[in-house]
Amino acid sequence: QIVNNLAKIHYRWGQNADVVVRMPTGAGTAAGPFHSQSNEAWFFHTPGLKIVYPSNPHDAKGLLNAALEDPNPYLYFEHKLLYRSISGPVPDSYYTVEVGKAALAQEGTQVSIITYGMGVHWAIKVVEELRISADILDLRTLLPWDQEAVAATVKKTGKVIFLHEDTLTGGIGAEICAWISEYCFRWLDAPVMREGSLDTPVPFAPNLEKQFLPTERFKGKLKELLEF
Incomplete structure (x- = not known):
């Protein structure tokens, strides 16, 4: 549905696809072949999708806010080991991180x-x-x-x-x-x-x-x- 429908809604029917799919991902927690896999490349080949993948708490909040503001469909990858191992300053105020900028x-x-x-x-x-x-x-x-x-x-x-x-x-x-x-x-x-x-x-x-x-x-x- 993500590849065949969500990514093509605007092209086929001219409609917005205001959807952000959160994608827990990544290894390092000994969770095995299903819960530890990385599958961002599956979707990277699909026109119509946007994909963000933060590496730190500041970008995690900013990219999520930016994705929610955008009428395009997003996959928001969040590494499960980073939940537990990384901390950093995050402003209380609302902000976004520009999508498409390294x-x-x-x-x-x-x-x-x-x-x-x-x-x-x-x-x-x-x-x-x-x-x-x-x-x-x-x-x-x-x-x-x-x-x-x-x-x-x-x-x-x-x-x-x-x-x-x-x-x-x-x-x-x-x-x-x-x-x-x-x-x-x-x-x-x-x-x-x-x-x-x-x-x-x-x-x-x-x-x-x-x-x-x-x-x-x-x-x-x-x-x-x-x-x-």
């Missing part, structure tokens, strides 16, 4: 890490461990994604890696990396890289879940990119 979670010069959701926090931790200077671009909105911000960080550092929690094949990173290769090639000093979770269902066992998630593989690939 934000730099951290600024640097050596490499650009493009990510969203839990990936932002993974990237910050790995950059700190490796003691490198990196732009960490939090997409915040996945559809429509911020092409200007992506191009700006690629031009700035010349090296880029995309990180997402979703399984690697057919993920959002594949589309954006392809776009970078097509439109930003002249500014690249290394191959465009990406890392995601394994192409398997999410395991229940915490030790297997840790291997499923991309954090350790991302660290190795980031080192490879820096040394290229």
